[in-house]
Amino acid sequence: MPEHERHDAAEGLYEAAHLSELLANDPRTSAPELRVTIGGRVVTVTGTVTTQERREAVDAVIHDADPDLEIRNDVTVIDLSGPPSTEVVR
Amino acid sequence: MIRVAAVGDLHAGADAAAQLHDAFARVADDADVLLLAGDLTRTGEPEQAQVLADALDGADLPVVAVLGNHDHHADRPDEVRQVLAGAGIRVLEGDATTLDVHGAAVGIAGVKGFGGGFEGASTSEFGEPETKAYIRHTKDRAEALERSLATLEANVRIALLHYSPIRATLEGEHPEIYPWLGSYLLAEASDRGGANLVVHGHAHGGRERGRTPAGVAVRNVALPVLGRPYAVYTLEESIEAAHLPSRFALRDTAEASA
Numbered sequence: 352m353p354e355h356e357r358h359d360a361a362e363g364l365y366e367a368a369h370l371s372e373l374l375a376n377d378p379r380t381s382a383p384e385l386r387v388t389i390g391g392r393v394v395t396v397t398g399t400v401t402t403q404e405r406r407e408a409v410d411a412v413i414h415d416a417d418p419d420l421e422i423r424n425d426v427t428v429i430d431l432s433g434p435p436s437t438e439v440v441r
Numbered sequence: 442m443i444r445v446a447a448v449g450d451l452h453a454g455a456d457a458a459a460q461l462h463d464a465f466a467r468v469a470d471d472a473d474v475l476l477l478a479g480d481l482t483r484t485g486e487p488e489q490a491q492v493l494a495d496a497l498d499g500a501d502l503p504v505v506a507v508l509g510n511h512d513h514h515a516d517r518p519d520e521v522r523q524v525l526a527g528a529g530i531r532v533l534e535g536d537a538t539t540l541d542v543h544g545a546a547v548g549i550a551g552v553k554g555f556g557g558g559f560e561g562a563s564t565s566e567f568g569e570p571e572t573k574a575y576i577r578h579t580k581d582r583a584e585a586l587e588r589s590l591a592t593l594e595a596n597v598r599i600a601l602l603h604y605s606p607i608r609a610t611l612e613g614e615h616p617e618i619y620p621w622l623g624s625y626l627l628a629e630a631s632d633r634g635g636a637n638l639v640v641h642g643h644a645h646g647g648r649e650r651g652r653t654p655a656g657v658a659v660r661n662v663a664l665p666v667l668g669r670p671y672a673v674y675t676l677e678e679s680i681e682a683a684h685l686p687s688r689f690a691l692r693d694t695a696e697a698s699a
Contacts (some may be wrong), residue, residue, distance in 0.1 A: 354458065355575075370673075373603050378484065381452075381483045381484045381511070381514070382645065383641060384646070384665075398646075399451075399645060399664075399665035401451070401457050401460060401664070402454075402456045402457050402460065403548070404456045405456065416534040420518075429664055429665060429668060430668075431460040431463060431464040432460070432463050432464070432666075432670075433669050433670065434669065435446065435468075435471055435670060435671045435672055435673045436558045436669050436672045436673070436676070437666060437672070437673045438672065438673070438674055438675070438676045439674075439675045439677075440658050440675065440676055440679075440680065441640060441658070441680065441681075
């Protein structure tokens with residue numbers, strides 16, 4: 352791998368890790384459980400939250416950190432209105 | 442038959458008040474007791490705990506909880522406990538409670554638990570003070586769990602945790618972070634304490650079902666794992682416990698002296 356590509360890949364890994372830290376500590380998200388990956392200038396976030404507001408906060412936190420990143424927000428909002436699951440435990 | 446509703450990682454906050462209220466609207470029809478497996482709030486602010494307390498206000502069934510790591514983030518866990526207790530929610534940490542369910546004594550022992558990893562890939566109480574303190578905390582909580590279980594006089598004993606006692610319910614998470622998700626010491630404490638069921642949360646990317654090394658059912662009830670407001674587990678009074686000898690054997694001692 353050419354040196355500049357290796358450097359770009361390393362920068363992407365470090366930035367993904369720093370964004371994970373931000374999503375944990377920014378009070379708009381407070382979500383250390385979300386997963387962040389970066390390919391090129393595209394950041395993808397996966398995981399679950401309980402409100403649409405918290406999902407949208409993911410975009411805001413990342414945009415504030417690096418406005419040049421393209422954000423793929425694949426975070427899903429859990430539906431709390433459904434019936435419970437049931438199981439007989441033995 | 443004993444119907445146990447359980448969920449963890451609700452991460453209550455003002456923005457989720459309506460959803461939480463709807464989620465628990467029928468829980469007293471579905472179950473005899475509701476267990477909350479930690480991470481009840483987003484960041485451990487008492488105001489967030491109040492949102493959950495309000496959502497459960499009027500739920501006509503016993504509610505028993507442990508706190509999780511999120512509930513400690515604001516360094517105000519005692520205030521969070523007070524808010525929940527004010528709503529009639531029994532918050533356990535190194536202690537236990539016994540409920541009468543249709544004439545059966547259902548014992549619930551609760552601890553938050555902590556990390557350290559699992560048999561064959563666990564951290565030891567060795568080296569820097571920070572590492573030793575980390576593992577010492579896990580050992581302390583595991584011992585509290587075993588003691589609490591061992592003292593219960595109950596037909597069915599449930600261990601209520603936030604951190605996981607086994608690997609199996611973490612599958613789906615990155616293996617690199619397993620040591621931050623739980624510890625085998627919690628499984629050993631559950632097996633030695635005579636638990637019939639172990640419930641935990643914390644691992645959003647894990648899976649629901651597993652068993653301790655001695656065969657006791659473990660359920661990861663983290664909300665993202667369930668994908669539903671809660672799970673309802675039906676237990677028979679004859680459900681098997683591990684019957685491993687307890688290191689404390691308080692229950693055996695009490696029975697022998699009776």
